[in-house]
Structure formats: structure tokens, C-alpha cells
Amino acid sequence: MKTRSVLAGVAFCSAFGGAFVKRAAADTKPALAVPIGHSVSTEEDRRQTSITVYNQNFGLVREVRELPELGAGKVELEFRDVAANIQPETVHIKALGAANGISVLEQNYRFDLLTPQTLLEKYVGKRVRAYRYHEQTGKEDVVDADLLSVAEGQVLRINGEITFGYPGRLAFPQVPDNLIAKPTLVWLVDSQAAKQTVEVTYLTQNLNWSADYVLVVDDSDTKGELNGWVTLVNQSGASYKNAELKLVAGDVNRVQPQMNEMAVAGMAKSARSETQFQEQGLFEYHLYTLERPTTVLQNEQKQVNLLQASGIGVTKKLMFFGEQYWFRGNYGQVQSNQKVGVYLDIQNTQQNHLGMPLPKGTLRVYKADKSGAKQFVGEDAIDHTPRDEKLRVKMGDAFDVVGDRKQTEWHELGTCASESTWEVEIRNHKDTPVEVEDSEPVGGDWTVLSSSQAVEKKDANTFLFTIKVAARGVTKVTYKIRSKWC
Secondary structure, three states, X not given: OHHHHHHHHHHHHHHXXXXXXXXXXXXXXXXXXXXXXXXXXXXXXXEEEEEEEXXXXXXXXXXXXXXXXXXXXXEEEEEOOOOOOXXXXXXXXXXXXXXXXXXXXXXXXXXXXXXXXXXXXXOOOOEEEEEEEEOOOXXXXXXXXXXXXXXXXXXXXXXXXXXXXXXXXXXXOOOOOOOEOOOXXXXXXXXXXXXXXXXXXXXXXOEEEEEEEEEEEOOOOOEEEEEEEEEEEEOOOOOEEEEEEEEEEEOOOOOOOOOOOEOXXXXXXXXXXXXXXXXXXXXXXXEEEEOOOEEEOOOEEEEEEXXXXXXXXXEEEEEXXXXXXXHHOOOOEEEEEEEEEEEEEEEOXXXXXXXXXXXXXXXXXXXXXOOOOEEEEEEEEEOOEOOOXXXXXXXXXXXXXXXXXXXXXXXXXXXOEEEXXXXXXXXXXXXXXXXXXXXXXXOOEEEEEEEOOOOEEEEOOEEEEEEEEOOOOEEEEEEEEEEEOO
């Protein structure tokens, strides 16, 4: 009996000791961050909004909101009316005023939106009410139903029977807690004051801008007026009222998704009074701020004038192009009745009433006909063009100027060298003389052995002929070339 008592005592102490250890271990666990309050912030709390738009289909949103009823301590804060296409991982929040006035312990992004389909899905396995209208009585019959499935239509259990295709409407007792009308950020915050003013910034997709230009040339095709526009498209899932609008110029690298490059026009001093934007340097980019607040609504396309310039000198060029590989084989006739390309060259200099960085965009050209009505004569996509650089715009092909190119002789000089003789013929059917630039690309080592007119070496791989053709005339240029490409 004594042994049994000792064993019982050991068992009791062991059990008690184990319970004590477990309780002590439990007491050492950190307290859960349970919110003691709940607060909701909507767009009505906004005091300041600014959007910085990149023409890579994303933007930076900055909001300042007052939270007069946030509360102190650990609070669950619903931050509503953010962009539906927000990137939650880019959100940054800070308190304005006292340092460390608010800290975020957790962040959740709720985007399970309230729609008829999501509402049905949340009530699968639950009881709803089904209403069916009777034309004879003019009233609705009401029955309770169990919603069994919504996968390929509604499957209901009514009065113990399974049915589908029920000719009526369903009603639900309430909206589930995990369905929301708009995407919402939900933070668990530790607030040091009951009232806070916070600044929140985040990136969002589907906020984009592009540059468009309209150039009107005069009768002589030597002068023009240029107007530039910013076209802003907002499909981010939010509206921005009375916002400060900024555009960024530069090549901003992003990891995902990969984006196209971007730019925006800067303003020359002589044209600054004609623009609505102010420029400043930002890192290795340019930042342009609209001088007045503007409202950018969801699913809206907005245009803002970017620049205006008049008296711009333009040069119309007719260009005829060859191909590098033609010098490496025996081809004979390579071009017949080929139309000649039409281009406009514009010097982007201050002396030419420009001298401003031109952003990538589309340039459309108009010219007045004899009645004075402006007609569309061509458009081209232009790349980012810094100041003091030349801008070349392809307008199309000339109707009345055509050319032929043929190889009249060809001699092989080993496995990768040759001598060949060529003839280029330009025919002008206009009533005025024209000048055509014939561009000949050639690779490797090459030498023009002879030519019927002066040849200009443009670079290591190109030589040119400037061919003048009289009104309704024909001009031929012949030349002999030796080339080696390996």
C-alpha cells in the first residue's frame, strides 16, 4: 500500500507539474493583435489627391485623408475607394504630424466584389427565398428553398424536391461579410492618437497617357504649325477629383510587367507661356505638373494641351531606297515602277521655334486644299526626340514619282566578293521639278568604282545619290561597285 501511495503521489505530481508547465508555456505566448475598434474611411475623407501618370499603363496615386474617428490602440481600418487595379504590395501609409503616429500590423486587400454571381456562390448550401409571379392572381408566391449549386445554373431543393430552371427570383437575407461593393484595403493599425491625418501612396495599373501631335503645313510645304496634346485614359477603377496631375518623362525600369518606354514634352523658354505644364528634374527623368487641379473620372479619356509652336521650318524629302543583299548576287531587275517615299524633316531646335524634348507619340499632318479646307495627308509614329535632334516623319508614297532599279552587270570575285553595275531611273510625272535622294545600303568592304554623277558617302554602310528630275522628265544614274562581305 505504501508503494502504491508513493506511485500515486508521483503520478499526481507529474500530472500537476505537466499542467503547470503547459500553463506556463501558454502564458509565454505573445498576445494576439486583436483590434479594439473599427473605422471606415471613404473618398469623403480626402483632403488632397495627386496622380503621377506614366505612359506604360500605370500610375502612382497619392492621397491625404483625415481620420477624425480612427481611435487609439489597435484598430481595424477599412480604407475604401481605392483603385480597383491597385497593386497592394506597393502601398505605403504614414501619419502626417507626430512621428510614428500610426503603424500597420497587417494589411488585407479585399477584392471579392458583390455581384449576382458571387452572391449566389456564397449562398450555396444555405436557405434562400424563391418568388414566383402568377399572372392570373397578379401576386408572387413565396417558398423557402435550399440553394444546392450554381455551377451551370441554379439547383434548388423546394418542398423536398430537387429542381432547376425555377421561373422566379431569389432573395437573400443579407449580404455576406466577405463580399464588398468596391475593392478595399483593410489594415490592422496601431494608432497613437484617436484622430489622424494619413498619407497613402500606391501604384495602380490601367492609368495611361500618350502624346499626339497635329502639324499643319503651308502651301509650299516649308512651314508648319505644331500642336501637342496629352491624352489621358483612366481605367484604374477609381475617380480622382480635383487632383494634382503629373506626368513623368524617362525610361523607368520595372520588374513585372515589362513596359514600353515613355516620355513627355518639355517646354522651351520661348514657348513656356503657351503651355499648361511646369517642368522640373526628377532623378534622371523629367516631371511635368499641370498648373491647375483637374478631375480624372473612371472610364474617361481626357485631353490637355501640351505645347503650341508656329513658324516651324519643315523640309519635304523624296527618298528611294535600295537593299544591301542586292550587291551579293546576280539579280537583274530588282525594282520596277516602284513608288518613291515622301518624308518630312523637322529640326527640333530653338532656332526652328521648337527646341523641346518631344515625347513618343503619333504625329498627324494636315494641309489646306485650294478651297482652304484642311485635308489629312499622313501620319507616323515618332520616337522620343531630344531637343537639337532631327525628327523625320514618313508621310506615305508619292503618286507621280516612281523609280526602277536594275543590275546591268555582275561578276563574281571569289566566294564572297563581286563587282556589279547598276542603273537607277527616276521618272517624274509632276508639272514641277523634284529632287530624290537615292539611298544605297551596302555592307562589308566596298568601293564605288565609277558613277555618272557625284556620290556621297553617308556612313560606313551607306552611300547616296541626289537625283534631280525635271518636270515630266526622266533621270538615270549608273554606277559600278566592288563589294566584299566576308
